[in-house]
Amino acid sequence: MPAFFILFYRFLxxxxxxMQDKDFxxxxxxxxGILVLGTWFYSKVEGWRVLDSLYFTVITLTTVGYxxxxxxxxxxxxxxxxxxxxxxxxxSGFIILLGERMGFIxxxxxxxxxxxxxxxx
Numbered sequence: 001m002p003a004f005f006i007l008f009y010r011f012l013x014x015x016x017x018x019m020q021d022k023d024f025x026x027x028x029x030x031x032x033g034i035l036v037l038g039t040w041f042y043s044k045v046e047g048w049r050v051l052d053s054l055y056f057t058v059i060t061l062t063t064v065g066y067x068x069x070x071x072x073x074x075x076x077x078x079x080x081x082x083x084x085x086x087x088x089x090x091x092s093g094f095i096i097l098l099g100e101r102m103g104f105i106x107x108x109x110x111x112x113x114x115x116x117x118x119x120x121x
Contacts, residue, residue, distance in 0.1 A: 014101035061087040
């Protein structure tokens with residue numbers, strides 16, 4: 001249990017420090033926006049509760065897909081296909097940036113060179 005709290009603390013700390021970076025902050029807002037868009041769409045078109053719609057957007061974009069919810073309308077199915085391609089790219093980019101901030105992923109050598117060049121200026 002303590003390991004969970006340590007990991008959660010590192011997550012929040014990385015998120016906080018990441019918000020100081022313009023690119024990280026922009027991607028964070030895009031991810032929030034895509035979650036809000038999906039939640040709104042599914043609650044209006046499919047007639048789901050807001051919590052069910054948010055749940056579906058999260059399990060869809062994280063590729064978990066339990067199968068307990070699925071779009072029934074043609075509009076919902078078409079939106080979901082587009083939503084997966086757009087949202088998965090945004091979410092995976094954000095997760096990679098967050099992983100770098102938490103120290104789980106090492107940045108590219110090219111990225112490190114660019115940051116060092118910016119810091120020297």
